[in-house]
Amino acid sequence: MSTTKEIWVFAEQRNGRIAGVVNELLSKAQELAEKSGFEVAAVLPASGCADLCQELFNYGAKKVYTLDDPKLADYQNDYYSRAIAALINDKKPEIVLYGATTIGRSLAPTVAVMVDAGLTADCTQLDYDTEGCNLLQTRPAFGGNIMATIICPDHRPQMATVRSNVFKKEKLGDSEAGETIEYPVDLSGVPERMRRIEVVHEDDNTIDLNAAQYIVSGGRGVGKPENFKIIYDLASELGAAVGASRATVDAGWISHHHQVGQTGKTVCPVVYVACGISGAIQHLAGMQSSDVIVAVNKDPDAPIFDVADFGLIGDLHVIVPEFQKQIAAFKA
Amino acid sequence: MNIVVCIKQVPDSDKVTIDRETNRLNRAGVPSIINPFDENALEMALQLKDKHGGKVTVISMGPPQAVEALRTALSHGADDAILISDRKFGGADTWATSYTISLAIKKLEVQPDIILFGKQAIDGDTAQVGPGVAHFLDLPMLTYAKAVEPTDAGFKVEKVTEDGYEIWEIDKPAAFTVVKEANQLRMPSLKKKMAAKKAEIPTWGFDDLNPIEENIGLAGSPTKVSKIFAPPVKLNKEILSGEPAEMITELIQKLKERNVL
Numbered sequence: 001m002s003t004t005k006e007i008w009v010f011a012e013q014r015n016g017r018i019a020g021v022v023n024e025l026l027s028k029a030q031e032l033a034e035k036s037g038f039e040v041a042a043v044l045p046a047s048g049c050a051d052l053c054q055e056l057f058n059y060g061a062k063k064v065y066t067l068d069d070p071k072l073a074d075y076q077n078d079y080y081s082r083a084i085a086a087l088i089n090d091k092k093p094e095i096v097l098y099g100a101t102t103i104g105r106s107l108a109p110t111v112a113v114m115v116d117a118g119l120t121a122d123c124t125q126l127d128y129d130t131e132g133c134n135l136l137q138t139r140p141a142f143g144g145n146i147m148a149t150i151i152c153p154d155h156r157p158q159m160a161t162v163r164s165n166v167f168k169k170e171k172l173g174d175s176e177a178g179e180t181i182e183y184p185v186d187l188s189g190v191p192e193r194m195r196r197i198e199v200v201h202e203d204d205n206t207i208d209l210n211a212a213q214y215i216v217s218g219g220r221g222v223g224k225p226e227n228f229k230i231i232y233d234l235a236s237e238l239g240a241a242v243g244a245s246r247a248t249v250d251a252g253w254i255s256h257h258h259q260v261g262q263t264g265k266t267v268c269p270v271v272y273v274a275c276g277i278s279g280a281i282q283h284l285a286g287m288q289s290s291d292v293i294v295a296v297n298k299d300p301d302a303p304i305f306d307v308a309d310f311g312l313i314g315d316l317h318v319i320v321p322e323f324q325k326q327i328a329a330f331k332a
Numbered sequence: 333m334n335i336v337v338c339i340k341q342v343p344d345s346d347k348v349t350i351d352r353e354t355n356r357l358n359r360a361g362v363p364s365i366i367n368p369f370d371e372n373a374l375e376m377a378l379q380l381k382d383k384h385g386g387k388v389t390v391i392s393m394g395p396p397q398a399v400e401a402l403r404t405a406l407s408h409g410a411d412d413a414i415l416i417s418d419r420k421f422g423g424a425d426t427w428a429t430s431y432t433i434s435l436a437i438k439k440l441e442v443q444p445d446i447i448l449f450g451k452q453a454i455d456g457d458t459a460q461v462g463p464g465v466a467h468f469l470d471l472p473m474l475t476y477a478k479a480v481e482p483t484d485a486g487f488k489v490e491k492v493t494e495d496g497y498e499i500w501e502i503d504k505p506a507a508f509t510v511v512k513e514a515n516q517l518r519m520p521s522l523k524k525k526m527a528a529k530k531a532e533i534p535t536w537g538f539d540d541l542n543p544i545e546e547n548i549g550l551a552g553s554p555t556k557v558s559k560i561f562a563p564p565v566k567l568n569k570e571i572l573s574g575e576p577a578e579m580i581t582e583l584i585q586k587l588k589e590r591n592v593l
């Protein structure tokens with residue numbers, strides 16, 4: 001099978017803004033490029049792409065394939081999948097990476113069956129095996145109980161989705177050079193079978209969990225919805241976002257936008273403070289790669305302490321307000 | 333309205349552990365359940381049927397014991413069930429699974445107006461089979477559906493996104509993957525439970541579906557598992573206990589030393 005020796009990153013944009021995960025993937029792709037000798041390229045479906053290419057160059061794309069068409073202004077699965085599949089079938093890249101966003105997780109599996117490629121979801125590590133010439137795609141399975149490394153030896157491209165905040169992004173400069181390739185799009189044969197008619201933003205979080213440097217999360221140990229106040233108070237003192245375990249979301253104490261974990265958000269702050277969270281494997285799956293983890297729990301055997309850098313054994317209703325008080329004093 | 337729901341039988345991942353010596357899953361005694369998200373897909377189907385009439389068919393692909401998941405679905409109110417099972421289908425990844433399930437749906441006497449999937453299966457968490465099946469059947473597909481209402485031409489759908497939701501219109505027939513927030517599965521009725529025990533559930537195998545052989549099972553799966561291992565654990569943790577005020581003073585000191593405050 002003859003392929004173009006390229007690693008592609010799907011350059012997801014919403015309202016003309018590139019998703020953060022795209023830049024993280026470009027940084028990772030560069031690392032893979034050094035090992036494999038492949039070149040890093042981005043694929044940008046949009047309507048009016050010119051302004052967005054520079055950002056992609058700045059994070060390491062050497063090339064950007066633009067798919068410029070009014071029908072590609074916003075994500076629509078039929079149009080996006082067909083446009084990208086046509087490009088893949090023509091250029092035959094070695095690797096295609098997608099952010100595991102609500103868009104990437106719909107698009108990538110559709111493209112995978114269209115172009116007959118393997119796809120590994122939610123990878124937490126990517127590496128390149130120079131001997132076998134395979135992308136090593138590592139991800140948790142069975143709710144995080146095991147890790148599995150997946151390869152696609154006989155199919156190209158090798159495709160993977162990665163959640164945001166799993167890899168670190170690294171900007172190379174402000175005016176990196178790169179080549180823009182305007183690839184022709186023909187969607188005339190694709191019937192219009194679905195239309196987005198309304199977009200509603202309802203995030204009540206003052207600080208975006210995905211971008212937060214500090215996160216304070218509450219679990220069932222918080223006791224009741226009103227008690228989340230002490231979590232919010234500590235968070236605002238720290239300039240932190242508020243996270244939550246699924247138990248508290250299911251109980252209706254806090255909205256699901258705050259849920260951290262396997263079925264919530266994956267976060268990677270500098271400091272993650274888990275208060276009254278037992279540390280179920282599904283919760284750990286979403287916060288384990290935080291730089292420093294602080295756990296407050298009254299049960300010394302809680303599994304959260306297995307991943308904590310600093311474990312505080314005791315009652316969160318005393319410890320959390322004390323933490324807030326001392327942070328306030330520290331800042332003063 | 334003809335509704336198909338795809339359900340997967342999975343080990344209850346809450347109860348799976350790993351043997352850190354052998355890196356194998358301790359699956360002995362771990363109960364099998366209907367994938368939790370598929371319960372939401374099933375409930376959505378039952379509600380659509382309650383409101384608009386029609387028939388709910390549940391389909392599962394797996395080993396012979398997956399028939400139990402189908403019986404459970406019947407006891408909750410599904411009308412019909414089909415098991416896709418054959419040694420030759422074993423080892424299928426999401427690509428081969430999507431292909432095989434799509435053949436079974438094509439074989440149904442009455443083609444569905446709507447096909448529902450769970451958001452993802454909790455054993456693999458891939459969320460790939462829904463979009464895959466939809467493509468093999470050339471159907472429009474929306475993921476993360478929270479509410480689906482029939483319209484004249486198709487459906488109006490509320491789709492959950494990272495920071496809110498979107499409303500879509502989609503032509504009939506269509507496929508959706510359903511999120512947990514959509515609903516909660518109703519209780520099984522005693523009468524249906526009894527009937528489900530005795531229900532004849534057909535098994536469709538290789539000869540029934542007549543697949544292209546290189547598209548099924550292990551051979552039809554582009555992805556291969558090359559290694560399985562236990563997740564790493566943190567070793568240099570510090571446990572603080574004692575008076576809250578002292579604990580916090582020490583913590584803040586340590587966070588400063590780490591340059592994170």
Ligand SMILES: Cc1cc2nc3c(=O)[nH]c(=O)nc-3n(C[C@H](O)[C@H](O)[C@H](O)COP(=O)(O)OP(=O)(O)OC[C@H]3O[C@@H](n4cnc5c(N)ncnc54)[C@H](O)[C@@H]3O)c2cc1C
Pocket residue numbers: 218219220221222244245246247248259260261262263264265275276277278279280281282283286296297298299302314315316317346368454
């Ligand atoms: C398919 C699936 C997906 C899932 N996805 C997620 C997910 O994305 N995110 C997630 O979080 N969970 C997820 N879960 C649920 C997960 O398994 C746990 O049930 C959940 O994380 C538990 O939440 P918790 O730690 O708040 O509650 P609990 O497990 O009840 O823990 C509460 C903790 O608080 C401590 N505590 C109680 N009172 C105090 C006090 N006064 N002071 C200090 N400590 C106290 C207790 O010792 C205990 O450790 C998922 C489960 C499944 C099956």
Ligand SMILES: Nc1ncnc2c1ncn2[C@@H]1O[C@H](COP(=O)(O)O)[C@@H](O)[C@H]1O
Pocket residue numbers: 338339340341367369370373391392393394426429433448449450451452453454456457458459460461462
């Ligand atoms: N073997 C299977 N049999 C029936 N449905 C399945 C099977 N595997 C996956 N599905 C469906 O596809 C959804 C997504 O599964 P997955 O792609 O494995 O995460 C599940 O929630 C089910 O609705």
